[in-house]
Amino acid sequence: MVAPGTDQSGQGGRVSSRGQKLQVAEPEKDVWTVTPGSPSDSVYFGMDELFPHGKPDLVVSGINPGFNFGALVNHSGTVNAALTGVEFGVPALAMSLETQPDWPAGTRLAARPAAAYVVDLIERLKARARDDGRLMPRGIGLNINYPLVEGPMDPTTGDPRLATPKGTEPTTIQGGAFLVPDFTPDNGKPGSPGTYTTGYGAVDTSADAGSDIKAITDDYVSMSALQDDHDVDGGTEGWLRSLARGMR
Structure with a gap:
């Protein structure tokens, strides 16, 4: 079992960029975590390190x-x-x-x-x-x-x-589309540079x-x-x- 070490919900197919450092741990036998890896990173790690001589x-x-x-x-x-x-x-x-x-x-x-x-x-x-x-x-x-x-x-x-x-x-x-975006400005006017809080609703x-x-x-x-x-x-x-x- 290989999984991200932190919650990676909504990350899609993101993979870590070349040269990025990932911390790999084995908290229990045959269970691996990849931090701050994505779900796809976990599959890549498994294919490369845990199944180097043949695919699962x-x-x-x-x-x-x-x-x-x-x-x-x-x-x-x-x-x-x-x-x-x-x-x-x-x-x-x-x-x-x-x-x-x-x-x-x-x-x-x-x-x-x-x-x-x-x-x-x-x-x-x-x-x-x-x-x-x-x-x-x-x-x-x-x-x-x-x-x-x-x-x-x-x-x-x-x-x-x-x-x-x-x-x-x-x-x-x-x-x-299933999600309705709702970006709320924390300061300034909507549509202007500044800090926004993200929100999503369902269609x-x-x-x-x-x-x-x-x-x-x-x-x-x-x-x-x-x-x-x-x-x-x-x-x-x-x-x-x-x-x-x-x-x-």
Whole structure:
């Protein structure tokens, strides 16, 4: 296990610049921390130092406390750590678990079944492995979001019980902005030089049919495929050719 030594939420695919010093520690056997490394730095370190003579079979990133769906996948350190593994030709999956501010105990309760889900998924991938032993098609990873599902109230405590998700839905990643930026000036006028405090809100949009957000809203586990090359699908190739034609 290799992880950043400090919280690196929202770091996307950031990697430390060449020559930067990183402090590596082994707080317990086979657990490594890279400080102030990013999630992608952790994957790079693992590939270079812990697997110098051969690639691992799988990179698992997470479990992240909080969803990584829709446009959030662009900014997620959890998702981009998985994509860093895919860059190396290693199958990878990112796992994120819903959190609810008004039910923090729910996330703790759901952590164990979410982890069991990952184990079951890996066993399924092994059972369906290709003839060459690869767990997934080349260049592909998975983004998994596990919902926190409330069950009936516990009459003793008055807290909701944890219920099981309805199943797993194969999904697309919903497009469009998800976060609304809110930069508040600490001094001076808005839009002027000075110090600003950052804030973000969520876009209030409906969930598209077949999307990751729709599946989670309906209490299903969302499973989306990730691709490492960022190319668009074949439907835009003609448009791209016409755009490029005549350009110097």
